Amino acid sequence: MIRVLPIQSRATTKESLNPGALIVLTGPSGVGKGTLMRSLLQRHPELYYSVSATTRSPRPGEIDGKSYYFITRSKFEQLIAGGEFLEWAEFAGNYYGTPREAVLNQINSGKLVVLEIELEGARQIRASFPTALSIFILPPSLEELEKRIRSRNQDSEDAIACRLHRAQEEIKAADEFDIQIVNDDFKTALNDIEAALFG
Numbered sequence: 001m002i003r004v005l006p007i008q009s010r011a012t013t014k015e016s017l018n019p020g021a022l023i024v025l026t027g028p029s030g031v032g033k034g035t036l037m038r039s040l041l042q043r044h045p046e047l048y049y050s051v052s053a054t055t056r057s058p059r060p061g062e063i064d065g066k067s068y069y070f071i072t073r074s075k076f077e078q079l080i081a082g083g084e085f086l087e088w089a090e091f092a093g094n095y096y097g098t099p100r101e102a103v104l105n106q107i108n109s110g111k112l113v114v115l116e117i118e119l120e121g122a123r124q125i126r127a128s129f130p131t132a133l134s135i136f137i138l139p140p141s142l143e144e145l146e147k148r149i150r151s152r153n154q155d156s157e158d159a160i161a162c163r164l165h166r167a168q169e170e171i172k173a174a175d176e177f178d179i180q181i182v183n184d185d186f187k188t189a190l191n192d193i194e195a196a197l198f199g
């Protein structure tokens with residue numbers, strides 16, 4: 001793992017995030033971002049997790065407003081036009097975006113806000129918030145990544161192929177981000193994220 005200063009010690013350059021701060025967790029689909037995020041939130045309930053909007057259909061067990069805000073393509077496009085997203089991207093045939101107002105309100109009230117998003121969105125956040133701490137989660141191998149995507153039993157063969165193809169492109173971009181963490185042993189990866197956030 002490449003270490004950088006904990007977020008509290010990072011100097012601001014372009015846009016001040018004080019008193020709150022923004023953390024971006026990115027990496028290929030199926031690498032374990034969501035699972036790591038859930039454990040992180042259990043251990044640090046003071047963190048604010050930004051619930052994204054998407055045009056993807058809910059998977060069994062996903063709850064509107066908690067997992068995602070599930071909305072139609074036309075509603076999503078209306079929100080894009082209205083500047084309602086901090087970032088947004090198209091991924092595997094669906095739109096995904098971070099609601100702007102909720103995140104900025106939480107940052108302004110002093111919260112540490114965490115976004116769990118794909119590469120294009122993470123790049124947009126890095127461009128507009130250069131002081132955000134960005135963490136790229138890597139799989140131990142592509143074979144293991146495929147195994148994890150399949151183990152969810154949530155995606156069609158086409159969707160799996162699309163996600164794996166995109167994963168190979170995303171992994172090439174890992175060095176653009178502040179920290180790279182390999183999610184091989186789950187507890188080690190979680191500890192590495194905690195170390196990056198809290199020193």
Ligand SMILES: Nc1ncnc2c1ncn2[C@@H]1O[C@H](COP(=O)(O)OP(=O)(O)OP(=O)(O)O)[C@@H](O)[C@H]1O
Pocket residue numbers: 027028029030031032033034035036148149151152183184185186187
């Ligand atoms: N370290 C690990 N070792 C083995 N399995 C893991 C590990 N971390 C996560 N997993 C499993 O991998 C699968 C995919 O994890 P998860 O859904 O969190 O990925 P994700 O990166 O959030 O995917 P997406 O971006 O598509 O939402 C889950 O079944 C999860 O339990």
Ligand SMILES: Nc1nc2c(ncn2[C@@H]2O[C@H](COP(=O)(O)O)[C@@H](O)[C@H]2O)c(=O)[nH]1
Pocket residue numbers: 027028029033052053056087088089091096097098116117118119120121122
């Ligand atoms: N750019 C954004 N990407 C997002 C957002 N919310 C989630 N995601 C990423 O999309 C893919 C696919 O997610 P899935 O739930 O369909 O498996 C994954 O990499 C997520 O991290 C967002 O608001 N913006």
